Amino acid sequence: xxxLTQPPSVSGAPGQRVTISCTGSSSNIGAxxxxxxxxxxxxxxxxxxxxxxxxxxxxxxxxxxxxxxxTSASLAITGLQAEDEADYYCQSYDSGLSGVVFGGGTKxxxx
Amino acid sequence: EVQLLESGGGLVQxxxxxxxxxxxxxxxxxxxxxxxxxxxxxxxxxxxxxxSGSGGTTYYAxxxxxxxxxxxxxxxxxxxxxxxxxxxxxxxxxxCAKGQTGSGWLVKWFDPWGQGTLVTVSS
Numbered sequence: 001x002x003x004l005t006q007p008p009s010v011s012g013a014p015g016q017r018v019t020i021s022c023t024g025s026s027s028n029i030g031a032x033x034x035x036x037x038x039x040x041x042x043x044x045x046x047x048x049x050x051x052x053x054x055x056x057x058x059x060x061x062x063x064x065x066x067x068x069x070x071t072s073a074s075l076a077i078t079g080l081q082a083e084d085e086a087d088y089y090c091q092s093y094d095s096g097l098s099g100v101v102f103g104g105g106t107k108x109x110x111x
Numbered sequence: 112e113v114q115l116l117e118s119g120g121g122l123v124q125x126x127x128x129x130x131x132x133x134x135x136x137x138x139x140x141x142x143x144x145x146x147x148x149x150x151x152x153x154x155x156x157x158x159x160x161x162x163s164g165s166g167g168t169t170y171y172a173x174x175x176x177x178x179x180x181x182x183x184x185x186x187x188x189x190x191x192x193x194x195x196x197x198x199x200x201x202x203x204x205x206x207c208a209k210g211q212t213g214s215g216w217l218v219k220w221f222d223p224w225g226q227g228t229l230v231t232v233s234s
Binding site: 027057089093104 | 146148155156157158161170171172173204212218219220221222223224225226227
């Protein structure tokens with residue numbers, strides 16, 4: 001069981017908007033620690049997608065956006081494209097564990 | 112361009128040891144925290160360990176504490192993970208990842224990630 005909870009899968013048609021939730025607790029997201037998102041395309045290493053809750057690294061399309069509220073965070077992807085099909089992971093810090101925590105990952109399927 | 116290249120993975124028997132290396136280039140290595148993250152076959156990401164830029168501060172996941180040791184040689188721009196008393200559940204692809212600088216580095220993001228090295232623990 002991951003400390004951060006994500007839905008195992010989400011799906012959407014090309015051009016649609018999907019959101020992926022990441023739910024934590026008072027010792028991680030709710031304590032004010034930032035949430036970061038990573039994208040893992042099939043057979044490749046993870047890649048940073050969003051950092052500091054809502055910031056995009058250079059080169060990441062503005063179709064990807066992040067937000068955080070209370071004990072949860074969300075990743076939104078608009079204008080879905082076939083190449084967005086991947087696993088998405090949220091990352092934060094947990095003060096109770098004194099370490100980095102990841103969500104269990106969400107598999108995005110583009111229909 | 113920042114590059115991270117892991118090596119040292121392979122097949123090891125339960126109870127055995129292995130040392131992973133991560134050669135870094137393209138940035139001032141000694142300035143940045145570094146981490147190891149693993150991914151068991153078909154599973155999600157699991158943080159393993161992190162080390163400060165100077166090497167003076169280290170953190171470990173409970174699942175590896177007392178068995179794994181993270182270290183770095185800033186003169187060689189290389190990160191290490193010494194893994195002892197290996198178990199079947201340690202089987203995974205091990206990624207090294209570049210962290211950030213400054214205070215509170217442990218709560219910050221990983222970017223970029225290496226391509227990973229596979230460790231298989233089996234008799």
